[in-house]
Amino acid sequence: MQKIPPATLLECEEYTITGGIKIVDRWFRTALDYSNPGAGEITLFARNALPNKKGNAECGAALPYFLYLQGGPGFECGPPENHPLTNFLFDKGFQVLYLDQRGTGMSTPISPRMLEEDRGGKKRSAKEQAEYVKLFRADNIVRDCEAVRHALLGRKEEEEDRKWGVVGQSFGGFCAVTYLSFYPEGLREVFTTGGMPPLVNDPDEVYKALWEKVRLRNRVYYKKYPLDIERVKDILRHLAKEDVRVPNGGRLTSRRFLGLGLAFGGHGGIDGVHHLVQRAHTDLKVLGHLSYKVLQSIQGNQSFDGNVLYALVHEPIYCQHRAAEWSALRTKPNDPEFNLAQSLERKGQPAYFTGEMIFPWTFEDHAELSKLHYVAKTLAEYTEWPSLYCEDVLAENRVPVYAATYIDDMYVDCTHARRTAGKIRGAKEFVTNALMHNAIRARTETVMGELWRLRSGEVD
Secondary structure, X not given: OOOOOOOEEEEEEEEEEOOOEEEEEEEEEEEOOOOOHHHOEEEEEEEEEEEHHHOOXXXXXXXXXXXXXXXXXXXXOOOXXXXXXHXXXXXXXOEXXXXXOXXXXXXXXXXXXXXXXXXXXXXXXXXXXXXXXOOOOHHHHHHHHHHHHHHXXXXXXXXXXXXXXXXXXXXXXXXXXXXXXXXXXXXXXXXXXXXXXXXXXXXXHHHHHHHHHHHHHXXXXXXXXXXXXXXXXXXXXXXXXXXXXXXXOOEOOHHHHHHHHHHHHOOOXXXXXXXXXXXXXXXXXXXXXXXXXXXXXXXXXXXXOOOHHHHHHOOHHHXXXXXXXXXXXXOOOOOHHHOHHHHHHXXXXXXXXXXXXXXXXXXXXXXXXXXXXXXXXXXXXXXXXXXXXXXXXXXXXXXXXXXXXXXXXXXXXXXHHHHHHHHOOOOEEXXXXXXXXXXXXXXXXXXXXXXXXXXXXXXX
């Protein structure tokens, strides 16, 4: 296995925030491409949270670590005080490290501007931009984790003290299983929440399953809010006739509006979309156009422009030696409800929202993504993606693994997740139809409490 050198600590800042939390912010330097050290370096940012009652940073350093890997791909961690997981792990006697994965937050964040030219002002071609983005998947995220672990824990005397636990939410769980595959020696234990990855070589089977979940969530939505059937269609007709722009200049097309269904898979997501539909429809009746407030809300609900990496690698995160080739589009069901033109013609029948899917037109309708259309096309056609998992290693796993799997998960298919858990030696599962994908935030005590009971060996 490739040996990962310690990351270089560049800067450290300590302070205390309300809630009795000591924060240690660290910036590290590490390789852009671990197989090619001459390719350059990136900066990684990690925010360490520990209970202030333990004293100063030196005292807190004695607490065992949990590394939190954020969902995404392409999203940074929020402030520790805003995540209920922080206090849950504090109460269990741990400190928590929130790592902004490469390309996100303060870890050399990817944007169209930074892709177009490097720090020295040298312009990159679209092909060079795509080559750069290829290095921002789970394999290198895990290498970054190892580099940071070596920097923080590498000098501990006891082998067990040089390990840390990982909590991986959604895509963070995918990264955790990559970690188990290639660097299990760095892990004390692993928790995944809605994050057991499908062990596939391309996304097709994944999206076929997820389209079914999206269909079911649409049925729930329209059963709960039947008046939205015509409201949604009125909005879609308006968008088909008018050139509507959100505040940053992106195009609000009918297909982009239907992308609001991305929220359907979380606690409160269906209600949130309804309130937006209701407000937008009222605008059309009263004003004859969509208000700035509604357009601002729609833009805020679709964070692609601020986190372009999410859209760029959303399908490639599944790929091993195969191309994604716009899998979500190719596997889209033929139901008339998913066909915009047909759904508008069918009186009393709904137009279905889409879910967590990226399409070629995503890179046309969104202002920042429209600058990366060729990059996205290149990534979609690329076939030489390296392996992300090693099933032989997972079959011989020795690291304790605890996985929360949600039966009705619209983002990570339950069947694939359970199949993967079954391939990881010793993995224990909490499977439920009572929680949604964002339970790690919305129902922290419930989901982590159940996983902790698995950890403690409690049985009924």
